[in-house]
Amino acid sequence: MFDYPTLKIIWWLLVGVLLVGFAIMDGHDMGVGTLLPFVGRDDVERRVIINTVGPHWDGNQVWFITGGGAIFAAWPLVYATAFSGFYWAMLLVLWALFFRPVGFDYRSKIANTTWRSVWDWGLFVGGAVPPLIFGVAFGNLLQGVPFQFDAYLVSTYTGSFWQLLNPFALLTGVVSTAMITMQGGSYLAHRTEGIIQARTIRATMGAALVMIMAFVAAGFWLQSIDGYRITSVVNASAMPDPLSKTVVREAGAWMANYSQQPLMWLLPAIGVLGAALTAVLVALRHTLIAFISSSLAIVGVIGTAGASMFPFVMPSSTSLASSLTVWDSVSSHLTLGVMFWATMIFMPMIIVYTSWAYSVMRGKVTAAYIRENDHAAY
Known part of the structure; x- marks a missing residue:
């Protein structure tokens, strides 16, 4: 069994891995949904687009569920504080996600133009809104969230939904949305051909350019935002108690970690270069490699956010000592240990069956396929 401090770091890394996995796997089908009304110009084209992700989108939800479950079990104070403070934002994400299962399953059941058009825009909402809200949430974490703990570690959130929509957070929302659109576009370009692929390539290149510009702008802006630093001695082996530390x-x-560990600059570099390479590769029709480079860009962007904030997970803007960190927001030693071994067993299983499913259903989706399977295809 690993010691307590080591498990705290391991679970910080594992939560990051789960977030990256969610952005790569669930992100590409959300990106496809975002592009759906714009890349597909008629019903057959839109059905082609939907069928590139239709067989897999619900399986990819395992990353979303596992990520939420991991935060609940490994970081209970973060889960409780975030889900109560960001309550309306989380509900907005859930309401948007409701369009996805119904849209995929029922969109093509009725041959009615209005019916299908409504569900096309529903799939767009289900694909575009969650990454926007998640990006806005990260922007607010970097600025500090207005919450505080009392002596019984009951958190009180003093902000509002509209305060979440501040300029910097909206910029990080643009980063997230463009990143997921780029991911979806690279995958869609790989699974389609002809005019749909051509339109997708142009959209993917545009999304990559927007992501790069917004990501770099957010990086420069972040340098002018006051970050957080622990000034008291950290006892990494202690039981969780957020109020036992002092913070300024x-x-x-937020840039201090980069000064102490210069290799961390590789993370934002991977984010920018991965997106730039995606635009070049997709233009050259090297779509599979473009999808891989887009996935690396996601690793760079999410890794940059996590590395910048470390060891903070959810800093407080109203009570600095209440800020939640890797050291004081976690579950018990036993819980982290049991979860670690469960993850080591089940995560490889998820990766294996996901890889198998994608290998079985690989290849291009064409208009001819849709016409031949009119009643079976999505």
């Missing part, structure tokens, strides 16, 4: 806010604190 100071200019440039």
